[in-house]
Amino acid sequence: MNLAEQRAWKRFWQSTPGRTGLVLTIALLLLALLAPILNPYNPTIDRNYGARLLSPSFSHWFGTDGLGRDILTLVWYGIRTSLLVSVASVGLGLVIGLVLGLLAGYLRGRIEGIINWMTDILLAFPSILLRSRW
Numbered sequence: 001m002n003l004a005e006q007r008a009w010k011r012f013w014q015s016t017p018g019r020t021g022l023v024l025t026i027a028l029l030l031l032a033l034l035a036p037i038l039n040p041y042n043p044t045i046d047r048n049y050g051a052r053l054l055s056p057s058f059s060h061w062f063g064t065d066g067l068g069r070d071i072l073t074l075v076w077y078g079i080r081t082s083l084l085v086s087v088a089s090v091g092l093g094l095v096i097g098l099v100l101g102l103l104a105g106y107l108r109g110r111i112e113g114i115i116n117w118m119t120d121i122l123l124a125f126p127s128i129l130l131r132s133r134w
Helices: 003-014 016-038 071-107 109-131
Strands: none
Touching: 003 016, 016 071, 071 109
């Protein structure tokens, strides 16, 4: 590890928002991975129609929904789904970016120009979407 990387890590560990974000990320990952073990309810089969729309209590910390399912259980399993989608989308972006970057670097010329042009369009798209008023 070179000196610049050491300084970056030191700056990260001295940063309160950085440490807080790291702790929250690790906590969410642990909750998502341990949801089937820690959670007493199964979101797919545990329906209690007698416990519909209950307010938060010690048995249901976030309350229940219209089908009597525990909302905390649904949130925990929702974290798992969100993490899966985010990891898959980042992985897909990594693969596509790597392939396009290798093609642009290896082939040069016209192919590089086309890839750069497509990248510029993709980078401009969110700002166009945010500025439009329908």
